[in-house]
Amino acid sequence: MDEKMSIMIVDDEMIIRESFIHWFRKYGHRVEAAASGSEALEKLEKTAFDLLFVDIKMPGMDGIELLERIKEEYPDTIVVIITAYGSIDTAVKAMKLGATDYLLKPFKPEQVTLVMQKVAQQRALVSQCRYLRDRIEEMTRFDNIIGQSPKMEEIFRLIPEVAQSNSSILIVGETGTGKELIAKAIHAKSPRANGPFVAINCGALPDTLLESELFGYRKGAFTGAVSGRKGYLDIVSGGTLFLDEIGEISPKMQVDLLRVLEEKKITRIGDRHPIDVDFRLISATRRNLEKAVAQGNFREDFYYRINVIMIRVPPLRERKEDIPLLVQHFLQKYSRETAKRVDHIDREAMEILKRYDWPGNVRELENAIERAVVLSKSRTLGSESFSFLAAPQPLEVKRRSLREVERRYIEKVLEECGWNVTRAAEVLDINRVTLHKMIKRYGLQRPS
Amino acid sequence: MNEKPIRVGVVPIGNLDGIFAKTVAAHLLGYFHLQVDILSPMGHPDYAFDPGRRQFDAGLILKALGKRPFRNSQKVIGIVDVDLFVPILTHVFGEAEQGGRHALVSLHRLRKREDGAPAPLSQLLERTAKVALHETGHLFDLLHCREKRCVMHFSGSLRDLDQTPLFLCKYCSLYLRDAFKRASRP
Numbered sequence: 001m002d003e004k005m006s007i008m009i010v011d012d013e014m015i016i017r018e019s020f021i022h023w024f025r026k027y028g029h030r031v032e033a034a035a036s037g038s039e040a041l042e043k044l045e046k047t048a049f050d051l052l053f054v055d056i057k058m059p060g061m062d063g064i065e066l067l068e069r070i071k072e073e074y075p076d077t078i079v080v081i082i083t084a085y086g087s088i089d090t091a092v093k094a095m096k097l098g099a100t101d102y103l104l105k106p107f108k109p110e111q112v113t114l115v116m117q118k119v120a121q122q123r124a125l126v127s128q129c130r131y132l133r134d135r136i137e138e139m140t141r142f143d144n145i146i147g148q149s150p151k152m153e154e155i156f157r158l159i160p161e162v163a164q165s166n167s168s169i170l171i172v173g174e175t176g177t178g179k180e181l182i183a184k185a186i187h188a189k190s191p192r193a194n195g196p197f198v199a200i201n202c203g204a205l206p207d208t209l210l211e212s213e214l215f216g217y218r219k220g221a222f223t224g225a226v227s228g229r230k231g232y233l234d235i236v237s238g239g240t241l242f243l244d245e246i247g248e249i250s251p252k253m254q255v256d257l258l259r260v261l262e263e264k265k266i267t268r269i270g271d272r273h274p275i276d277v278d279f280r281l282i283s284a285t286r287r288n289l290e291k292a293v294a295q296g297n298f299r300e301d302f303y304y305r306i307n308v309i310m311i312r313v314p315p316l317r318e319r320k321e322d323i324p325l326l327v328q329h330f331l332q333k334y335s336r337e338t339a340k341r342v343d344h345i346d347r348e349a350m351e352i353l354k355r356y357d358w359p360g361n362v363r364e365l366e367n368a369i370e371r372a373v374v375l376s377k378s379r380t381l382g383s384e385s386f387s388f389l390a391a392p393q394p395l396e397v398k399r400r401s402l403r404e405v406e407r408r409y410i411e412k413v414l415e416e417c418g419w420n421v422t423r424a425a426e427v428l429d430i431n432r433v434t435l436h437k438m439i440k441r442y443g444l445q446r447p448s
Numbered sequence: 449m450n451e452k453p454i455r456v457g458v459v460p461i462g463n464l465d466g467i468f469a470k471t472v473a474a475h476l477l478g479y480f481h482l483q484v485d486i487l488s489p490m491g492h493p494d495y496a497f498d499p500g501r502r503q504f505d506a507g508l509i510l511k512a513l514g515k516r517p518f519r520n521s522q523k524v525i526g527i528v529d530v531d532l533f534v535p536i537l538t539h540v541f542g543e544a545e546q547g548g549r550h551a552l553v554s555l556h557r558l559r560k561r562e563d564g565a566p567a568p569l570s571q572l573l574e575r576t577a578k579v580a581l582h583e584t585g586h587l588f589d590l591l592h593c594r595e596k597r598c599v600m601h602f603s604g605s606l607r608d609l610d611q612t613p614l615f616l617c618k619y620c621s622l623y624l625r626d627a628f629k630r631a632s633r634p
Contacts, residue, residue: 019507019535025546027602028591082536106501106538110604 011055037061056083149319163189173313176363179284187240195239203245218270247287316358330369344380457521462492475577506543544586551583588627
């Protein structure tokens with residue numbers, strides 16, 4: 001009975017209550033008593049108790065009913081049932097309802113000590129679980145955004161703050177930095193969390209398609225519109241619209257969206273009646289839109305409309321202290337996914353990862369870990385798993401032709417797979433015949 | 449400021465051999481440095497007998513002790529040879545009013561070995577002394593101690609009691625010293 005607890009005794013017999021109080025005070029616990037179930041509930045409303053000893057046989061609300069109410073309203077409170085009218089049935093019922101233990105009056109002093117030890121262990125487990133859950137939540141506070149660096153901490157601090165407003169947010173950062181994850185986190189923390197989150201990659205859609213996707217269309221609005229369709233601006237009502245690569249949209253679409261943002265109404269293509277819409281816009285870009293505005297390549301009024309709040313996501317090279325945490329996270333993820341026990345990384349390999357510049361940011365790191373886990377034959381990733389990172393540096397790659405990069409990459413994978421064509425084809429995600437053709441095309445030869 | 453010495457009275461209850469009171473007194477003096485008086489005995493506690501449990505209610509005996517004046521004793525420890533209980537527990541080796549004036553030590557369960565055979569007198573006396581020191585600790589508001597090597601550690605069984613030492617751990621010693629200071633203030 002090491003830990004001091006706050007205990008309540010619920011028993012209609014005064015002598016039992018006094019006896020309990022006296023006994024537990026000798027251990028330094030804070031003890032209170034209630035003569036009935038309703039008195040106990042009243043006390044629970046005012047004060048938090050760690051542990052309740054509840055007698056089964058009481059006039060009015062009996063102990064089993066009280067146990068049910070406690071477990072419903074205060075699930076963390078530990079309840080030990082006490083009774084002088086014990087039966088296996090009541091014991092089973094009490095335990096099924098969530099009682100931690102069951103004691104028959106009178107108890108041997110050691111029994112009380114054992115129960116208290118059990119309760120202390122349960123409390124320790126609960127608090128340990130809570131600590132670990134908080135810790136995980138702290139580390140991966142917003143979905144899968146992982147980081148402990150000051151720059152990421154600043155973003156974690158910002159997310160709940162900006163989530164509460166309805167202002168448009170622009171997330172700026174290089175490819176692979178996790179802009180969409182941040183957008184999702186803002187949505188999840190916002191009052192719109194129960195509404196939809198719709199993400200559209202503006203860079204991936206031609207202008208006409210983007211327009212019909214966003215605004216929807218009426219039946220017969222254009223050739224092929226055999227039935228009408230709701231647009232995402234309509235579907236997203238009550239939620240958050242995430243427009244990725246907003247820097248890529250056409251000047252016409254900028255005007256259309258500006259109007260939507262100002263009027264909160266849309267008109268479907270081919271329709272004349274505007275529909276009210278209610279969404280929060282989060283945009284993202286890897287481009288420098290300020291520069292684009294200055295050069296006249298992006299509308300200034302639209303830029304200021306989408307950029308009420310700006311969040312800059314740092315590239316991985318500016319938060320290298322997060323690399324070990326990210327590596328551990330991806331190791332666990334891919335060990336689980338591939339059912340391979342690759343859960344360690346040696347110091348040398350970690351140094352390589354920390355030295356590398358990561359032009360593809362977190363996404364590139366994730367791909368590197370996935371590849372290393374797939375190819376690894378041991379539980380620990382060593383420097384050889386990341387030798388491909390030490391070779392062509394990104395700037396160098398940019399200066400080479402795509403053909404040359406492809407040739408070198410295929411050669412590297414073949415070397416790593418010991419020129420086992422089947423395995424290399426698996427890694428490259430192409431079939432063996434194609435790989436053979438490429439080997440021939442590039443004149444690759446197995447070293448003698 | 450002159451400090452008043454703390455006097456503890458030891459009261460045999462029922463027909464008891466004088467050795468038990470003397471043992472308790474010697475240990476309170478030796479381990480806790482208290483001034484101890486062996487007081488005149490009280491009668492057998494028939495009034496505290498519970499026919500349902502066939503045991504004696506420790507609370508009622510403590511109440512009876514409380515009715516006697518014991519003018520020269522700040523704390524009073526009764527020694528009794530009956531089986532004591534408190535309502536929630538099957539038995540107790542002793543009982544004390546936490547931070548209060550009266551405590552009890554029962555010899556009844558201390559007399560046996562674990563296998564049921566009678567315990568040798570030396571073991572019985574040592575157990576009696578331990579229970580008395582433990583209950584005296586409670587009278588000076590000491591709580592049960594988590595340290596196994598401390599007389600304030602709770603012993604639910606004779607095995608536990610036999611493993612408990614006669615002395616206090618360093619923290620309980622400090623608490624007791626402070627409690628003595630408070631109790632000595634005129």
